[in-house]
Amino acid sequence: MTECAVRAEGITKVFNQGRPNEVHALSEVDLAIEPGEFVSLIGPSGCGKSTLLRVIASLTEPTEGQITVYGKPAEQARLDRDYGMAFQHSGLFDWRSVARNIELPLELMGWSRDKRQQRAREMLELVKLGQFGDHHPAELSGGMRQRVAIARALSFNPSLLLMDEPFGALDEMTREHMQTELLRIWSETGTTVVFVTHSIPESVYLSSRVVVMSPRPGRISTEIPVDLGGRDADTRESPGFFAKITEVREALRAVEGAE
């Protein structure tokens, strides 16, 4: 068996342990993600999706359990800069131009100025914002800002892309456009993606596997493989797509009904 991109074993996360406001955010979560997979996490609000993502990213320590990323402990993977992250709010730095936002991780990694600028140009081309390098984030639309955030997350070729509702704040048309772009980038770069979403069609359209989570305490209830082949404009209207949507919806309903 090849090495997993992400292997989570028995992950439990309790916030404020022993205090009155104790929260069991995650309980006994096991998850294995193969290199190159696109996995979506979906589930009711508060079921621990963001927490699981942050545990994988080693931004918070699990109370119990082990995370390995490409065979390394998560903390080591973070220090090795294996992660590219993007959040619901683009999290761009207003004081840096668009190009210099993309260069930020490269600066921290000690890239030379020339290499950085060249890379930022390439990434801007990739997300179709070639003309906007010198603009400030405040001058961009929400969708454009989100594309910059994705370009920044991809700029240093991270081996694992972690995205928390990155398209949550976008309108439907922009959202579908961004999904297409993300899939194109994914197929061009071949990175592994873990993608948190609230949208059933989005999870089905993007993923090779949808992981359905249930709340209180957060755990994985179902995993639904999605095998729709190459996506294109027609995918969204194909019977296979609708069948998968129904399958995910029913899994979610079962989770919410159990509450």
Added chain:
Amino acid sequence: MTGLRHRLSASLPPVAFGLAGLALWESLLRITDPRGFVLPPPSEIVAALVDNWSQIWTGTRHTGYVILTGLAAGVILGVLAALLVTRFRSANETITPVATAVNAIPIIALAPVFNAWFGLISPHSNQAVVTVLVFFPVFINVTKGLTQVQPSQIELMRSYAARERQITREVRIPNAMPFFFNSLKIVSSLSVIAAIVAEYFGGRQDALGPMIIQSAGLTRYDDAWAAVFAGAMIGIVLYALAALAERLAMPWHASVREAAR
């Protein structure tokens, strides 16, 4: 070019308003004629300014020196303390409550005490009053700016394995800039008040504060107002410099881009 014209036309209303106000002030006092008692008309203040020019210029230089040095020391100390407090969480927990408590003391009331410490005719006591008064707004605002950072931005930096020093440089300091310049604009006028009131109690006798007291004591209100006017000019110049620095330092910021429209 259009920007310049735009800026000129934008400054027209306040200038017109100011001139109209002066005219009204002048004519009201000419009609009611309270003999320069309490409030002399602007023309007499200007005349007093011209008559006493060398004395007022000397006073402006001395008071300006107290303000500038006290201001610089207060701003530097405030920023350093804010950086220290943000860097070490435990320092934050001890210093911030103390700072808030000390800030509740009416520091200007301590001017006579400072005189006792530094000597009655030394400008150091006045500088100290200005420094202490300037310190707190700068410290409190900059600390807020350094700590109230979007958590996702910190997480992003951590995901790049950034060191604490890099997070401070790339996220906290830029985030604190608007807070810093806001406090700078506040203390630019506060420092003028602090210096002049402190000078009422001691320090150099040829500064603006003693000049106001002495002129008022001799019922030469036009001279007193001329000295107050000189103090106001220092405040306006400092405020304008702070606003200019803000503009140059953070062209990205909404307040600046808004103003530049």
